[in-house]
Amino acid sequence: MKQSIQLRLGQNLTMTPQLQQAIRLLQLSSLELSSEIQDALESNPMLEVSEADSEEGSNNSQNETPNEKEKPSAQEEISAADTDKAMQQNEMPDELPVDTAWDDIYEPSTYQSNSTSSSDFSQRDFEINSDDEQDLHDHLTWQMSMTTFSDVDRLVAASIIDAVGEDGYLESSTTDILEGLQTDLPELELDEVEAVLRQIQNFDPPGVASRDLGECMLMQLKQLPPETEWREQAMKVVTEHLDLLAGHDYPQLMRRMKLSEEDMQQVVELIRSLNPRPGSHLSSKRTEYIVPDVYVRKHKGIWRVELNAEVAPKLRINDLYAGMIRRADNSKDNNFLKDNLQEARWLLKSLQSRNETLLKVATCIVERQRGFLEHGEESMKALVLHDVAEAVEMHESTISRVTTRKYMHTPRGIFELKYFFSSHVSTASGGECSSTAIRALIKKLIAAEEPKKPLSDNKIASLLEQQGINVARRTVAKYREAMTIPPSNERKRLM
Numbered sequence: 001m002k003q004s005i006q007l008r009l010g011q012n013l014t015m016t017p018q019l020q021q022a023i024r025l026l027q028l029s030s031l032e033l034s035s036e037i038q039d040a041l042e043s044n045p046m047l048e049v050s051e052a053d054s055e056e057g058s059n060n061s062q063n064e065t066p067n068e069k070e071k072p073s074a075q076e077e078i079s080a081a082d083t084d085k086a087m088q089q090n091e092m093p094d095e096l097p098v099d100t101a102w103d104d105i106y107e108p109s110t111y112q113s114n115s116t117s118s119s120d121f122s123q124r125d126f127e128i129n130s131d132d133e134q135d136l137h138d139h140l141t142w143q144m145s146m147t148t149f150s151d152v153d154r155l156v157a158a159s160i161i162d163a164v165g166e167d168g169y170l171e172s173s174t175t176d177i178l179e180g181l182q183t184d185l186p187e188l189e190l191d192e193v194e195a196v197l198r199q200i201q202n203f204d205p206p207g208v209a210s211r212d213l214g215e216c217m218l219m220q221l222k223q224l225p226p227e228t229e230w231r232e233q234a235m236k237v238v239t240e241h242l243d244l245l246a247g248h249d250y251p252q253l254m255r256r257m258k259l260s261e262e263d264m265q266q267v268v269e270l271i272r273s274l275n276p277r278p279g280s281h282l283s284s285k286r287t288e289y290i291v292p293d294v295y296v297r298k299h300k301g302i303w304r305v306e307l308n309a310e311v312a313p314k315l316r317i318n319d320l321y322a323g324m325i326r327r328a329d330n331s332k333d334n335n336f337l338k339d340n341l342q343e344a345r346w347l348l349k350s351l352q353s354r355n356e357t358l359l360k361v362a363t364c365i366v367e368r369q370r371g372f373l374e375h376g377e378e379s380m381k382a383l384v385l386h387d388v389a390e391a392v393e394m395h396e397s398t399i400s401r402v403t404t405r406k407y408m409h410t411p412r413g414i415f416e417l418k419y420f421f422s423s424h425v426s427t428a429s430g431g432e433c434s435s436t437a438i439r440a441l442i443k444k445l446i447a448a449e450e451p452k453k454p455l456s457d458n459k460i461a462s463l464l465e466q467q468g469i470n471v472a473r474r475t476v477a478k479y480r481e482a483m484t485i486p487p488s489n490e491r492k493r494l495m
Helices: 018-028 030-043 052-064 074-089 137-144 152-164 174-181 192-198 213-222 232-239 241-245 250-257 261-272 332-368 371-376 385-392 396-403 437-449 457-466 473-482
Strands: 048-050 292-301 300-305 314-315 407-408 413-416 424-426 432-434
Touching: 018 332, 018 396, 030 048, 030 314, 030 332, 137 152, 152 174, 152 192, 174 192, 213 232, 213 241, 232 241, 232 250, 232 261, 241 250, 250 261, 292 332, 300 332, 314 332, 332 371, 332 385, 332 396, 385 396, 385 473, 432 437, 437 457, 437 473
Parallel strands: 292 407
Antiparallel strands: 048 314, 292 300, 407 413, 424 432
16 A cells, blocks of 8 residues: 555544633632632742732721821820820720720730649530530530549440430440440449430430430420420320321320310420430531622612622732743743743633633523512523523533532522523423422422311322423422422321
């Protein structure tokens, strides 16, 4: 075969480093973007934070104290001397500078007790822990340290606390706890473990270290004041007839308790006020805060969309380092500056492209979902990625990236951009109804149902059909379960 040279023309898509960086920044959340920018500021000397915000802040401070940078006059020096003299005399001066803080005049009390070293308890045992993220085990251990226990009982109490789960229930039996301790404490008996368990069950939160739901409710009822109305009847229900209460068999329950319907309702309401998961409010899971990427406001009857300027700091090229670059110089230092300058320009361009794409997609979503912003979930329209991609002339994959883990702050709350996308169901009139609107209608129907005769899934489907929405019973059941709404037999109430 004879060799030859041929020229061919063709087109192909190449993932350049710039495009890869733009795609990666597009799918980052606000917190990840802030971290990415911070890393870039630390590694690239060509980047710096724009001083527009800091200059604005300094202008505001200058407006508040216009003579702050001026040299103090003799009268001001005398006023400062008078203030120092008043500090020495421990008296409040008649006039203080406007920017003076209380701690600048009076030193806080720093009383220290010399008897701390002779105390059996450390100082931290008496400190009230106000941390909202406190762990349940830490909370119980702190109470254990404040309780008078013998050395043996303290070891038993620590083992019991270790066996308490996040919901507050004891996940191991007292027999298992005893077997685990008998290696170090061979003379320990089951009665001692039970006695320590009863002491821990009196700790906060009420009902902690219970072995089942009935015992949890019983512990909470016992800690109520004795004069609490219907307390004794409620204790009898949770100890003897909890299965009837769980099955909502109220007629049988009223016959067993020999109570009228009104009295039984009072007893049930008291039981409902108890916490079936006593350790839930002291969960070890840390709270994750959402920072909105987009703000939506209504101004003079028009919905306006704007980006959150506080998500990431504004960057710019450092003019000092950029001016040090010499074109004809191929030294190592000059090439280093050139490479960093190019990377900085790529980053700024990628950030600008990300902001423009996010704003364009968010604006399109707001235009399509004005009914939701005006009237709520029942007016949500069906919307898919293809609709937005076609409107903004972008690919669906780009719309998917820009709407993932991005949040919109609206007058109705903060929602992920993905929330505004939903499938549709055909209506009797030939239109479409979004699945989000159907969920809202189901929730509305269930909220308005009679407690004694809750609506079944078939009945809800027929009521929706009367409104022109054709939904099968299994679809209603799927939406109801997605909203964690129990079935009709579990929603039955006395009144």
